[in-house]
Structure formats: structure tokens, C-alpha cells
Amino acid sequence: MIDAYLREKRTLVEQTLDQHLPPADTAPSIIHEAMRYAVLGGGKRVRPILAIAAAEACGADVTPLLPSFAALELIHTYSLVHDDLPALDDDDLRRGRKTTHVVYGEAMGILAGDALLTEAFSWLAKPIEGLDPARQLRAVALVARAVDSTGMIGGQVADLEAEGAKPTREALEFIHRNKTGRLITASVLLGGTLGGANDRQLLVLERYGVALGLAFQIVDDLLDQEESSATLGKTAGKDVAQGKLTYPALMGVDAARAELASLLATALNNAGMIAGPLNYLGDIARFICDRRS
Amino acid sequence: MIDAYLREKRTLVEQTLDQHLPPADTAPSIIHEAMRYAVLGGGKRVRPILAIAAAEACGADVTPLLPSFAALELIHTYSLVHDDLPALDDDDLRRGRKTTHVVYGEAMGILAGDALLTEAFSWLAKPIEGLDPARQLRAVALVARAVDSTGMIGGQVADLEAEGAKPTREALEFIHRNKTGRLITASVLLGGTLGGANDRQLLVLERYGVALGLAFQIVDDLLDQEESSATLGKTAGKDVAQGKLTYPALMGVDAARAELASLLATALNNAGMIAGPLNYLGDIARFICDRRS
Numbered sequence: 151m152i153d154a155y156l157r158e159k160r161t162l163v164e165q166t167l168d169q170h171l172p173p174a175d176t177a178p179s180i181i182h183e184a185m186r187y188a189v190l191g192g193g194k195r196v197r198p199i200l201a202i203a204a205a206e207a208c209g210a211d212v213t214p215l216l217p218s219f220a221a222l223e224l225i226h227t228y229s230l231v232h233d234d235l236p237a238l239d240d241d242d243l244r245r246g247r248k249t250t251h252v253v254y255g256e257a258m259g260i261l262a263g264d265a266l267l268t269e270a271f272s273w274l275a276k277p278i279e280g281l282d283p284a285r286q287l288r289a290v291a292l293v294a295r296a297v298d299s300t301g302m303i304g305g306q307v308a309d310l311e312a313e314g315a316k317p318t319r320e321a322l323e324f325i326h327r328n329k330t331g332r333l334i335t336a337s338v339l340l341g342g343t344l345g346g347a348n349d350r351q352l353l354v355l356e357r358y359g360v361a362l363g364l365a366f367q368i369v370d371d372l373l374d375q376e377e378s379s380a381t382l383g384k385t386a387g388k389d390v391a392q393g394k395l396t397y398p399a400l401m402g403v404d405a406a407r408a409e410l411a412s413l414l415a416t417a418l419n420n421a422g423m424i425a426g427p428l429n430y431l432g433d434i435a436r437f438i439c440d441r442r443s
Numbered sequence: 444m445i446d447a448y449l450r451e452k453r454t455l456v457e458q459t460l461d462q463h464l465p466p467a468d469t470a471p472s473i474i475h476e477a478m479r480y481a482v483l484g485g486g487k488r489v490r491p492i493l494a495i496a497a498a499e500a501c502g503a504d505v506t507p508l509l510p511s512f513a514a515l516e517l518i519h520t521y522s523l524v525h526d527d528l529p530a531l532d533d534d535d536l537r538r539g540r541k542t543t544h545v546v547y548g549e550a551m552g553i554l555a556g557d558a559l560l561t562e563a564f565s566w567l568a569k570p571i572e573g574l575d576p577a578r579q580l581r582a583v584a585l586v587a588r589a590v591d592s593t594g595m596i597g598g599q600v601a602d603l604e605a606e607g608a609k610p611t612r613e614a615l616e617f618i619h620r621n622k623t624g625r626l627i628t629a630s631v632l633l634g635g636t637l638g639g640a641n642d643r644q645l646l647v648l649e650r651y652g653v654a655l656g657l658a659f660q661i662v663d664d665l666l667d668q669e670e671s672s673a674t675l676g677k678t679a680g681k682d683v684a685q686g687k688l689t690y691p692a693l694m695g696v697d698a699a700r701a702e703l704a705s706l707l708a709t710a711l712n713n714a715g716m717i718a719g720p721l722n723y724l725g726d727i728a729r730f731i732c733d734r735r736s
Contacts, residue, residue: 172592172593176592177593177597177601177617178592178597178600178601178604180600180604181592181596181597181600182592185592228557232553232554232557235553237548237549237550237552237553238550238553238554255530256530257531257603258600259530260525260528260530260531260553261531261592261596261599262592263557264521264525264557264560264596265591265592265596267557267560267561268560268587268590268591268592268596269587269591269592271564271583271587272584272587272588272591275568275580275583275584276584277577277580277581277584282576283575283576283577283579283580284570284576286576286580287568287570287576287579287580287583288570290564290568290580290583291565291568291569291570294561294562294564294565294568295565297561298558298561298562298565299465299469299471299474299475299478299554299555299558299561299562300465300469300470303474303554303557303558303561304470304471304474306554307471307473307474307551307554308470308471310550311471311473324470
């Protein structure tokens with residue numbers, strides 16, 4: 151059931167990305183090839199799907215909202231393209247394929263990432279017919295704040311600074327809350343905001359999104375430690391090898407699993423408070439916490 | 444007269460930047476120090492001042508619009524920080540100071556640039572009291588499109604591709620229209636849009652902005668060839684040394700000067716068509732074309 155839902159929505163997101171990204175032959179073609187290579191090379195499309203599910207749970211028709219939701223995937227992809235650069239994580243493999251800078255060169259890796267971030271705001275700010283412009287403007291602002299220097303980028307900076315440092319729970323929580331969590335939470339809130347959520351619903355969605363964001367990162371950490379590179383489609387065991395701060399490294403695998411269970415319970419509890427007839431938020435939370443890649 | 448105007452507005456822009464950028468001690472402090480170093484190290488603030496002048500020419504009170512206009516400087520600065528990186532132009536000197544990645548490292552150069560671009564959209568999307576949200580949303584979209592992979596970033600890509608290639612006037616015009624021109628034009632249009640311009644005024648402002656954008660780049664090219672590094676505060680003669688395509692290299696200095704005079708005439712002509720009582724657009728155009736740094 152949830153598999154079919156996720157498959158259907160993933161197809162919808164990928165069609166939206168393919169249709170709205172500039173064609174590969176748009177001048178200068180090299181950057182449009184690089185952008186398409188980075189974005190259209192697979193991925194779970196978790197963030198846009200969360201936005202879709204949140205909007206549906208609030209009773210919205212998501213069709214006109216799809217470009218805004220797909221913009222979340224552009225932002226996620228830009229962050230991966232830049233994180234993979236030699237000056238940062240220096241990773242050659244992502245989703246089972248060569249990383250963007252390995253294929254197109256470092257300059258194009260930097261510029262394609264810049265272009266994806268810019269494109270995302272272009273999609274988010276494109277007026278949506280029938281939607282209150284004030285609401286849409288609030289939506290653009292909430293996404294921008296989530297990925298700024300105190301949000302997603304701040305988390306990445308703290309992660310770099312923590313490499314090889316003495317791990318503290320405080321530092322770890324800052325990294326997790328921001329590096330992965332903020333964009334996940336913002337995805338849920340974007341879905342709610344554009345989907346017409348009222349203030350009470352937005353509050354519930356925020357609690358759901360915060361719990362899910364932390365859960366998502368704990369699962370990532372556990373998988374990095376437990377799974378093979380082949381299953382993950384990226385270099386496994388790299389966090390530990392680089393001396394990165396992770397939940398299992400700090401508190402042990404059992405405590406990390408207990409934390410995960412508690413976060414899932416919070417997510418499920420809040421997902422149940424959105425009373426719409428079409429509500430996959432709980433199923434998605436379960437899927438994210440159970441995933442093996 | 445124009446000197447006093449530019450000085451006053453530049454102070455206003457710098458105060459806005461200083462007040463709205465996250466304080467240097469905001470966690471993680473290293474990126475906020477880097478962002479402030481990059482943005483607050485001087486600069487002519489041409490883009491925000493053009494937006495201010497356009498809004499004033501349309502009769503607007505610019506005070507509530509200043510953060511939106513200052514966001515243009517964040518975008519301009521992010522583009523400089525990334526262009527200066529080793530994988531791109533590899534420049535150590537900018538505005539007479541060490542470039543951001545030289546001081547803070549390459550990783551922080553990449554991330555601080557990302558954060559400045561993100562911050563810009565955060566400022567642009569923050570609801571402005573008393574302003575029609577539909578108008579503000581259009582303003583966010585117009586800036587995003589101007590600096591995307593078919594705009595400013597596209598110009599930078601074409602510039603990289605043209606290095607050492609056989610120069611054509613077509614390639615040069617693509618680079619100039621996009622790399623510098625698009626954000627200059629967008630600055631004028633942002634001022635008009637948020638300043639309440641009607642459709643006729645926006646058309647006139649666009650013609651003014653396009654002419655000024657091209658003029659600005661021609662002046663840059665001429666200065667690179669003629670002035671010393673000390674006057675420019677950046678490495679002079681670098682375009683020629685790197686085999687970059689420039690107007691004087693392609694058509695000679697005299698023809699470049701004639702083109703510049705023609706563009707200035709277009710800018711002045713259109714500036715005169717905005718009938719507001721406070722109109723510095725013509726004076727600014729003259730100043731830009733006469734500048735020596």
C-alpha cells in the first residue's frame with residue numbers, strides 16, 4: 151500500500167522535475183546537462199513526497215503545487231552536489247553513480263549547485279493560480295530560512311567543524327536538527343502552508359516534521375554503519391572513517407534505536423491528529439524509520 | 444551632487460546589511476564571520492543603489508524596501524565569492540583584501556557563498572507591510588530568474604567556456620548580457636516593482652537597465668586593461684592574461700568606447716522618461732560610465 155503510494159508520487163515528482171528543469175540543450179548546455187545529471191539520477195524524493203502527503207492530508211489538490219514541492223528536491227540535490235566537492239566531503243560516489251563534479255569538473259559542480267538552489271527559488275516564487283499570494287510568500291520565506299546559515303548550511307558547517315573533535319550530544323543534536331532535519335521539517339510545512347493548513351494543523355505538522363527529521367538522520371547514521379556500499383549506493387562506513395559525529399558512535403546502537411522508536415511514536419501521534427480522508431503521513435514515517443537504504 | 448547621493452545611499456545599504464546579516468557570534472560563528480567578511484568589505488553597492496533610485500523615481504518611500512534591495516548585494520557578493528574560488532577564477536585579491544576562501548578556507552568559501560544566496564531569498568521573501576504580496580512575489584521571481592543558469596550563472600559558465608577559445612561577438616554578448624547585465628537590470632526592475640511602477644514605467648526601466656548592464660561590463664573590461672591593481676583593488680590585466688573574451692580585446696578600445704557612449708545615451712533617454720520629482724537614474728548612469736575603479 152505505502153509502496154504503491156510512494157512509487158506513484160515519486161513518478162509524479164520526477165515528471166515535474168524533468169518537465170520544469172531547463173532542457174539539456176538550453177545554452178550554455180554544459181550546466182543544464184550537469185543539473186539534470188545531478189537531479190535525475192535517482193533518489194527517494196522523500197522531501198517532495200512529504201510535502202505532497204502533508205498537502206493531501208489538509209485536503210488540497212496537489213497538482214498545481216507540484217513545481218513548488220519539486221523545488222525541495224532541487225535544494226536537497228544542490229546540498230549533496232556541494233557536500234560532495236573535494237573541499238568538503240570529497241565523495242566520488244552518490245546513488246550508485248559518479249558525483250557531479252567527477253563527471254563535469256569542479257567548477258561545474260559549484261555552479262550547477264548554485265543554479266539548482268536558484269532554480270528552486272524560481273519555482274517556489276512562480277505565482278500559483280488560485281493560491282493566496284501572501285500564503286505563497288510565507289512559504290518561500292519558510293523554505294529559505296530552513297536552509298540558511300542557521301539551518302541546513304549551519305548544520306553542514308557544524309558537521310565539518312566536529313570532524314575529529316570530541317563528540318558531545320549538544321553538537322550532535324545541532325548537526326542533526328539542522329543538516330537534515332530542517333529541510334525535512336520545512337517540506338512538511340511547505341505542504342501544509344500551500345495545502346491550506348490552518349494554524350492548528352501547521353503546529354501539528356511542525357511537530358511531525360521535527361520528529362521525522364531527527365529520525366531520518368538517525369536511520370542514515372545507523373545505515374552508514376551497518377549496510378554495504380552496494381546497498382546504499384554511496385560509500386558506506388565513511389562517517390566513522392572520517393571521524394564524523396553520529397548517534398550510534400556517541401550513544402551506541404541500542405540507545406540510537408530507542409531514540410528512533412521514540413521519535414517515530416511522536417511522528418505517528420501527530421500524523422494521526424490531521425483528520426483528512428487522505429492521510430499517508432503515518433505510513434511514510436514508518437517507511438522512513440524502517441528503510442534499509 | 445551625485446557623489447553625495449551615492450555616499451548617502453551607500454551608507455544606508457551598508458547599515459541595512461550590517462543590521463540584517465546574522466551577528467558574527469551566531470552559531471556556527473565561523474560561517475557568519477565569513478559572510479560578514481565577504482559582504483562588509485567595501486564595494487560600490489551599485490545594485491541596491493540602482494534599486495533605490497528606481498523606486499524613488501517611481502515616487503516610493505524606500506525605507507521598508509531596503510532589506511529587499513540589500514539582498515541584491517548579497518547575491519552579487521555570493522557570485523564574487525564563488526567566482527574567486529580555486530576551481531573557477533582562482534583569485535586571491537578582491538576590493539583590496541584577501542578573498543573569502545583565502546581567509547576562511549575553500550569549504551567555507553563555498554558554504555558562505557551558498558548561505559549568502561539563501562539569505563538573499565530570505566530577505567526578498569520576508570513580507571513587507573503595506574505592500575501587495577502578489578507584487579512582492581513577482582519581485583522574488585524576477586530576481587531568481589535573472590541569476591539562474593540562463594542568467595547570471597549562465598554568463599559565468601559561458602565565460603569559463605570562452606577562455607582561450609576563438610572570440611566571437613555573439614559569445615561575448617551572451618556573456619556580458621548575462622554575467623553582469625542580468626543582475627543590474629533585475630536591480631532596476633526590483634526597485635520599480637516594489638516601488639509601485641506601472642507597466643509603462645517597468646518597460647522604460649527595463650530598457651534603462653539593459654543598456655546600463657552592458658555599459659557596466661564594457662567599463663569593467665576597459666578598466667581591467669587600463670588601470671593598475673592598486674586602483675582597482677583586484678588583480679588588473681587578469682582578463683587578458685587568462686585569455687578572457689572582452690570588448691576591447693574583440694573590437695579594440697575605440698569601438699568599445701563608442702559602444703559605451705551609445706549605451707549611455709540609451710540609458711539617459713529612458714531615465715528621462717520616468718517623470719518622478721526625485722530621479723537620479725541619469726546621474727547614476729553617467730557616474731557608472733565615467734568611473735575609474
